[in-house]
Amino acid sequence: MSATAIVKLSDAEIRRQAAVAGVRDLRDPRHPGLRFRFDQSRQSGTWFLVVRRKWNRLARFPEYGPAAIFAELPALRQRLLGRPDEAVALAGLVTFSDLLDWFKGRVASDAALSDSWKGTVSTVVDRHLQPRLGDMPICALTPAALDKSLMWPLQATCSTSYVRQIFRVLSRAMSAARTLGLIPSNPMAEMKFTNFIKTKILPKDGRLRSDHLREVLPALGALFDASPIDAMLALLMICHGTRIGESRQAEWSDFAFGHAEWFIPAKHTKTRTEHRLPLTSQVLALLRRYRNTQLDGGYTGRYLFPGRKGQAMSASQASSVFRRLASREWSSHDLRKVARTAWLDMGVDGFIGEMLLNHSLGKVADTYIKTKGNGLRREALEQWHAWLDGIGFASIHGLTGVQSVIPHNGPQATPRKARSPIIELVIGENAEREKGHGPWL
Secondary structure, three states: OOEEEEOOOOHHHHHHHHOOOOEEEEEOOOOOOEEEEEOOOOOOEEEEEEEOOEEEEEEEEOOOOHHHHHHHHHHHHHHHHHOOOOOOOOOOOOEHHHHHHHHHHHHHOOOOOOHHHHHHHHHHHHHHHHHHHOOOEHHHOOHHHHHHHHHHHHHHHOOHHHHHHHHHHHHHHHHHHHHOOOOOOOOOOOOOHHHOOOOOOOOOOOOOOHHHHHHHHHHHHHHOOOOHHHHHHHHHHHHHOOOHHHHHOOEHHHEEOOOOEEEEOHHHOOOOOOEEEEOOHHHHHHHHHHHHHHHHOOOOOOEOOEOOOOOEOOHHHHHHHHHHHHOOOOOHHHHHHHHHHHHHHOOOOHHHHHHHOOOOOOHHHHHHHHHHOHHHHHHHHHHHHHHHHHHHHHHHHOOOOOOOOOOOOOOOOOOOOOOOHHHHHHHHHHHHHHHOOOOOO
């Protein structure tokens, strides 16, 4: 086998020629001196550049496709003409296709990242970045090229917030590759999202208001016996303002009935920090009712919301729950929003509300407040659940009298002053952080 086929080199053409017996080498008249040689397996091969009859090995295929080789060819040819004995084997990433494949694989195998973020990166890469930028050499990226190929076409079909997310994925991929020395420079280092799109991204209004809960709570109560999983998932989120991922993966071992606390492991939170929520007497009664329902149905497993194959409910299954409950009129995130808004209306300290939502307040504030704010958080939830009792929650958990109230120890809430000491702490810390804060994407 020694025949050389003259072709127009492309990934598809290499695959076609791999099936042709007797062809060992490929060459393209558009690129004099460039040769592709198949390995014995016919599934891979090696790129060479022939200069003055010397075969100079460039790179392996499929690690480097035709587009990547074509991008580097002029510079390699010039180097060999001046220094024919110099090694010119390629290393690192050349095209955006190389970069994006590498970054997607790296994210997928990173144990510290959430499944949600991994899925987001995979979708953004496959549906948006690869189709629009894949063949472009990284060194050819300029603001004008990025705007023409990616940013401006995207803004015509996607929301501004989603375009910003796509931009962030690309920016993180470039930064990671540059940090590891896989690319010689980062063309996006000075680029900001606002260089391309000036539209201000406004937060979405919630589609649920607290007065809507006067209809939602009784509806969930009526549903509890027929579909306890659906009803309980929504109730747990209304009571605590938790995220859907934190809620659907809850295990019975996460609930300390003795201390009246719910421990959400760091691996299930968006902030990757453990989150602790006080459990009121109403929620404890609700949990007992729900557990008895599971046991009566023959389920003795570890999860509050079991899914398939002995695992917790999946993200898609949880989304289906809220499509059934709300008929697309509102989402699971609207439950989080309505809880946060209601807490503000009830006079709950703003930073206590942020703690309950497990938003990051900064390193010093997080450390200090988590030890000092337990009583205030419990007071806030007790106030919230008492209000929910008045619109239908009481008939769902069934708690009566005061005998079932579990006593708890720890810091007690104190009368609030005009200015919260928590505000003073966080403002002071944020001021220090902002002194050295760089431009935001």
